[in-house]
Amino acid sequence: MSEQVLRGGRAGVARARSAVTAVFFVTGAGLGVWAAYIPLLKAGLALNDAELGLVLLGMGVGAIASMPLAGFLAHRFGPTRITAVAAPIYAVALALPPFAPSQPLLAGCAFLIGLSIGVCDIAMNAHAGAVERAYGRPIMSSIHAFFSIGGLVGGAGAAGLIALGVGAAAGMPLAALLLAGVAGVAAFGLALPEPEAFGEGPAFRLPNAAVVGLGALALCSFICEGAMMEWSAVFLRDAAGAPLAAAASGYAAFSATMTLGRLFGDRILERLGAALTVGISGAIAAFALLVVVVAPNAWIAYGGLALAGLGFANVVPALFSAAGRVPGVAPAAALSMIATVGYAGGLAGPPAIGFVAHAFGLRVAFLILVAAAAIVALGARSALSPPAGPRRG
Template sequence: MGVASWVVRIPAVREGLALSEGVLGLVLVGISVGALIAMPLSGALIARFGSRPVARAAMLGYAAALMLPPQATSRLLLTLALLVMGAASSFMNVALNTQATAVERRMRRPVMAGLHAMFSVGGLIGAGIGGVIAGAGVDPRWHLAGAGVLIAALSLLVTTALLRPGTDGAMGGPAFAVPTRPLLLLGAVAFCVLVGEGAVADWSAIYLRDIAGAGPGLAAAGFAAFSLMMAAGRFAGDALTVRFGPARLVRASAATAAAGVVLAIAWPTPWAAVAGFGAVGAGLSVVFPSLVAAAGRLPGVNPSMAIATISWIGYTGFLAGPPLIGFAAEAISLRGGIALVGITSLMIVALAGTLSRT
């Protein structure tokens, strides 16, 4: 909900500081830099203090950081505010995923995909409410301050139900360790899946407009279909994991994503491309939650450190995907660039067996 609240106010913050598109793009990198810096540290802190205290502190920190961007009076201050937001988000994600792995162990059934689906629900709620507030002309400082206060209050409430330190399986073990081969293989899969997610987020609308010939409204439908099918796939993911097992499910899902890419580039018409990107969303939906669950089960590795490691490797893929598509589009064509998402999906198919060994 917090992410969506910020995203819908980016245009207002940009206008307030008179930032060009290029400068805004550079400033927004602050979130990514903060996240990448914090991920390795998050695993160490969780191993020392437990996931519940770190989750609570990170959620409150994120709520406070959410209020900062519209207060910024320069591009430097905005960049620093976003860096803090990215770091807090990273601590929060690793801590909550560590909690989720412990809950799965206690319940003895998969729940990870459904929990990740709630991120999509929060995004839809935040975007819906934020759009109404922005449309009403409310100052972004008041909007994000109100969102921050709400998130802080909810954080204090919900974190009381989290597993206490010592019962979440996260404490103990070395703060830092050399990643094992199984962990690196899981990280490689995470890199591949987040290359696809980042690429579709940044390039689907451009592909629909420039290659498929869609109008502005329909061009946005590609990412909408991707997002909706990803949420649906995650809600169904836990039941499918029980029925087919994580390795078979990830293999079949990645193959579905690859087929979606083929549909989008082989028949570059608007609705075929929308359907193709929807299939990519459905196919990739269960992969990262399955990886988080598998990392948390690795023997001899602290769950928080394992989750932080694959998250860090995966996030580099999320950052690398869009520029890789851009370079490929310059060298070949945008259709060739989008084909990279199909290639990384096939790499997931090849590496899916890693999940059966955890």
């Protein structure tokens, strides 16, 4: 750690890092639980695919709608306080969906989860940025890795409960209770030993050129990540001819390599800097997705998806970290603008792939993702060069 950390208290900063890492885990685990129980929620209300789609859309709309407000709240009251409040609320909200008696009320529950996760996402990333600045070296990637690990643990744990016959009405409240407990304990360790600098500038403002550049890269990255979640299994099955079991594990491969890349990402970012790391990452992702598009068989496509996970692993952590260093813009305000644009891309990307695939086929549609990754590679230097680039401790 840097001398800044020594002045602020090494143990206190390390405790804050552990606490915010736990919040990232809780957030990812909650989404894993939600995803695992979606089929049971659908069956319980006898929803068709279109009705379920509106439920899922409700969560995305809630998250995007809350992010600008989250930026204001984090700027006004500090990300520590907002994270400490938002994380337990998000966990508790996960208990509500099984008790919704109709599709509109289930969509309302999903909207509430989206609202809470949107606030939590901005606040916890702003807090993680403050912890990173206290450390004086990159730590954002390893913190983000625990979001992915949480998703794997939450999904696997919920799947285990379902296999034991534990339905949504018992399983989701149980998971909510456990995650709320973890979030509550973490809240006591979030505070940094010195007050956080909330940053200069108003909480609401028009984005400057630096924010626009970072937002454009976030948009491209989230478009690709959203498409991987929704379309990787379909691509492997319908375009590459993979067996059903192998196709279903395509996104798992993407997620696993992304998690691995983030665990080692801090060292890479410290050695290469954000601009070069993101540029190389985008190039790897573009190449990997091109391999997927032209793959002559399912196994090569599967390998391309895994390589794409490595490529995208450290893009978003680097962008969110850079948001806290945009000159003249409050860190939470910059982060909320960049995250809102990014998550909008994650929401819009999968439907866009569907429309293009319907007209021209999945392989042509996936060329959109190749282009998006290439934009990340080509735009990294201008978007992440100093003064928005990394500072070394």
